[in-house]
Amino acid sequence: MSLVSMTASVEPAEVAPAPSSASVARAGSGRLLRPALGLLLPVAVAVSWELAVRHGFASGRLVPPPSVIFQTFADLARTGELELHAGATLSRVIAGFAFGVVAGTVLGAITGYSALTNRLVDPTLQALRAIPSIAWVPLFILWFGIFEASKIILIAVGVFFPVYLGVMGAVMSVDRKIVEVGRAFRLSGTAMVRRILLPAVMPAYVISLRAGMGLGWMFVVAAEFMGASTGLGFLLIDGQQLGKPAQIVAAIVAFAILGKATDWLIVLLSAPFLRWEDRFARV
Amino acid sequence: MLVVDRIGKTYPNGVRALDGISLNVAPGEILVVIGGSGCGKSTMLRAISGLDTPSQGKVVLDGMVITAPHEQIGIIFQEPRLLPWLRVADNVGFGLEQCPKEERNARVARALERVGLADKARVWPRELSGGQAQRVAIARALVPRPQVLLLDEPFSALDAFTRADLQDHLLDLWADSKPTLIVVTHDVEEAIVLADRIMVMRPHPGRVYEEILCDLPRPRDRQSAAFDFVKRRVLAALDRSLERAVITDDGETRAAAGGGLWW
Numbered sequence: 001m002s003l004v005s006m007t008a009s010v011e012p013a014e015v016a017p018a019p020s021s022a023s024v025a026r027a028g029s030g031r032l033l034r035p036a037l038g039l040l041l042p043v044a045v046a047v048s049w050e051l052a053v054r055h056g057f058a059s060g061r062l063v064p065p066p067s068v069i070f071q072t073f074a075d076l077a078r079t080g081e082l083e084l085h086a087g088a089t090l091s092r093v094i095a096g097f098a099f100g101v102v103a104g105t106v107l108g109a110i111t112g113y114s115a116l117t118n119r120l121v122d123p124t125l126q127a128l129r130a131i132p133s134i135a136w137v138p139l140f141i142l143w144f145g146i147f148e149a150s151k152i153i154l155i156a157v158g159v160f161f162p163v164y165l166g167v168m169g170a171v172m173s174v175d176r177k178i179v180e181v182g183r184a185f186r187l188s189g190t191a192m193v194r195r196i197l198l199p200a201v202m203p204a205y206v207i208s209l210r211a212g213m214g215l216g217w218m219f220v221v222a223a224e225f226m227g228a229s230t231g232l233g234f235l236l237i238d239g240q241q242l243g244k245p246a247q248i249v250a251a252i253v254a255f256a257i258l259g260k261a262t263d264w265l266i267v268l269l270s271a272p273f274l275r276w277e278d279r280f281a282r283v
Numbered sequence: 284m285l286v287v288d289r290i291g292k293t294y295p296n297g298v299r300a301l302d303g304i305s306l307n308v309a310p311g312e313i314l315v316v317i318g319g320s321g322c323g324k325s326t327m328l329r330a331i332s333g334l335d336t337p338s339q340g341k342v343v344l345d346g347m348v349i350t351a352p353h354e355q356i357g358i359i360f361q362e363p364r365l366l367p368w369l370r371v372a373d374n375v376g377f378g379l380e381q382c383p384k385e386e387r388n389a390r391v392a393r394a395l396e397r398v399g400l401a402d403k404a405r406v407w408p409r410e411l412s413g414g415q416a417q418r419v420a421i422a423r424a425l426v427p428r429p430q431v432l433l434l435d436e437p438f439s440a441l442d443a444f445t446r447a448d449l450q451d452h453l454l455d456l457w458a459d460s461k462p463t464l465i466v467v468t469h470d471v472e473e474a475i476v477l478a479d480r481i482m483v484m485r486p487h488p489g490r491v492y493e494e495i496l497c498d499l500p501r502p503r504d505r506q507s508a509a510f511d512f513v514k515r516r517v518l519a520a521l522d523r524s525l526e527r528a529v530i531t532d533d534g535e536t537r538a539a540a541g542g543g544l545w546w
Contacts (some may be wrong), residue, residue, distance in 0.1 A: 032337070177362065177364050178364060178366065180334060180360075180364070180392075181364050181377075183352055184313070184332065184334060184352050184358050185352070185356065185377060185378045186352050186353075186356075191380075194331060195377075195380075196366070199366070199368040200368070202368070216450065273368075275407075276367050276368040276369070276370075276407050276409070277367075277369065278407075278409035
């Protein structure tokens with residue numbers, strides 16, 4: 001941090017005639033500093049816990065210190081277990097997410113576009129949404145067995161609802177005045193969807209995809225709790241049954257990293273489509 | 284020639300917004316429609332544009348009955364209604380999807396040049412001022428070279444300076460290809476600056492109340508006596524159309540409630 005601020009203060013002196021270099025350097029240091037600010041709290045907590053265990057103020061048996069967790073994590077990675085379990089979980093989430101997003105997008109778009117379909121289908125879907133999705137687990141196991149199919153379907157159900165609701169709401173609230181511009185330029189049905197409706201629902205769609213992805217990660221744990229021999233959820237159960245808290249926390253950390261990474265991926269991939277937005281917060 | 288043949292509009296709730304409006308507009312003519320609120324000005328314009336279908340009667344352009352938006356009829360709304368996800372140049376080129384890319388780019392560039400926004404081509408609509416955005420909307424409507432351009436209170440959301448500026452600008456653009464203009468407004472000065480003919484409408488239900496020819500030489504001086512004379516005529520017609528007394532204080536003009544106006 002001090003290094004960054006030093007370069008920021010030194011640079012304009014070196015390149016004195018260019019007044020813009022100072023503001024560029026300041027923007028650069030701001031870009032580095034802002035994420036660092038968010039790290040302050042977790043790092044402080046981790047360091048104090050580590051110190052507390054090192055100096056014998058706590059045993060760290062049930063709440064392992066960061067060094068032990070890191071060691072466990074590294075061991076899991078070295079033996080290839082981490083790759084196996086994280087890979088299994090990730091592929092389940094991706095498969096469930098894909099099915100949930102496709103179904104949610106198609107049904108959401110149709111019910112948003114057509115009032116008749118909305119009246120026909122939406123009440124049923126809303127009633128189904130009111131059921132806690134975990135309640136489906138026994139039925140899914142009876143129907144689809146205990147292997148991948150039932151897990152992926154459970155995740156897909158979890159992803160479906162936020163995407164469905166988001167798309168339906170977004171399509172229904174597209175500005176009538178903007179649609180009228182499309183009509184005035186005689187756009188056909190497909191052109192209207194491609195050139196007006198799709199871009200108009202994009203911001204809300206991205207938010208619903210992120211919410212769906214979040215629920216996908218939630219449901220994969222539930223799915224893996226109901227009986228799995230691989231996956232991060234299996235690591236959690238395994239750690240509980242064998243009394244290995246460090247393994248549990250390591251699995252949780254893996255969840256956090258993967259969840260954040262997939263969310264970031266959605267944001268990254270959607271960013272080029274949302275540059276036009278006139279919004280309050282700039283990320 | 285645009286022919287409006289006895290169009291009427293009754294809304295589903297039973298409100299009669301338009302009652303048998305007929306008018307002929309010559310190619311290149313500027314017709315300004317003025318009237319109190321609720322007199323069906325916008326309803327009529329939307330029927331001509333093909334966005335709404337009239338309950339009775341028909342709109343005919345060069346022998347073709349207009350039932351849906353037509354490529355020879357452009358429309359500009361009160362708000363710019365730019366598509367926020369397209370840059371200014373892409374907004375202007377929105378109606379030229381069928382055009383080959385090079386021709387489209389050239390026409391868009393020329394149109395932006397013409398409305399004085401060539402430097403804003405790569406900018407997002409959110410970065411424009413109200414007046415600039417409306418100029419982009421005008422460029423977008425003119426770029427497909429419509430024969431008829433409809434304007435629904437196009438400058439009413441702008442401040443007085445920008446409004447006067449854009450009125451002159453619109454006439455300038457009109458002179459390029461001389462499309463037929465039908466402008467709906469509630470601003471009397473705007474009507475007289477623009478119009479070849481002013482159509483005063485009256486409400487409940489919307490009807491043509493009076494037509495006033497406006498053949499002042501162009502460009503029109505807003506301060507001239509002739510301008511003021513036409514303005515009084517239009518104001519008086521508006522007042523009579525609303526069955527209100529005209530209040531005057533110069534001793535020359537007098538009016539009785541609901542009656543005529545003597546000059």
